[in-house]
Amino acid sequence: MENDLEKMSNTMPYTVPEGFFDEMEERLMQEVAPKKSKSKARNVVLWTSLAVAASLALLLVLRQGWHRSDEASFEQVEMAFNQLSDSDQQLMLELFDEMDELDNY
């Protein structure tokens, strides 16, 4: 009879859903991955925005020949924005969106 038990070795009636182990591996990896803190993310966005804003301001100053104006008009900002490359324009828009999301959080 012991031989019967040995013949049955490793047979189990249990099954798992398809893809279960791959899914669990990813879920567990996410579970232990270090989480990015919101304040850190916010700082990165802020510093990047400041860097882009500074570049924009510098561009304005250089284009206007360093003459003073009380306040930059909307047209001036738009002109400066238009002189940025497509990727910089895209980055600015994304940053504004992210800032908006963080403020609404």
Place this chain on the structure above:
Amino acid sequence: MHDDRDIIKAIRRQPEQGFRQLLQRYQQPVYWYARRMVVAHADAQDVMQETFIRVFRSFGQYDESQPLNAWLFRIATNEALRLLGKRKGLAELSLDDTSEDLFDLKADEYVDYGNVEAVQLQKAILSLPAKQQIAFNLRYYDELSYEAIAQIMDSTEANVKANYHYAKEKIVNCLKTND
């Protein structure tokens, strides 16, 4: 497949990369071990998840003088006993609980009841007290040494051998009566 020493080194150096290796090596053995104890797929999933999260968070306390698989299965055993205890309204089920029929092959979506022989074997295993069941499963399915099983069960090799042989005898008798 990575061996245990490589996994330990990897976890010490780069925890996430090492943890992935640990999962690839032990995810399935731990799941099936838990499944044989708790039966339901969802419960085995919980036990496996809790086990690995606990392992990751307490890896600093792992004593390398004991085998990695023994430490892992010990944590999985505790998690499974905790879950089974909850079902009985206890904080944790004791390994010394000698009552039989603690477990049951209850209806579950992921059980193939058409595999009559395998169902009978599982029913016979589930009719054993916790200690005999664990000793039997770890030896019969996971092919662990008596020494490793003794470490998992916090017992002696002689005691594990005795539990395994009692279990085997009872299972054989149970299968005989079902023939």
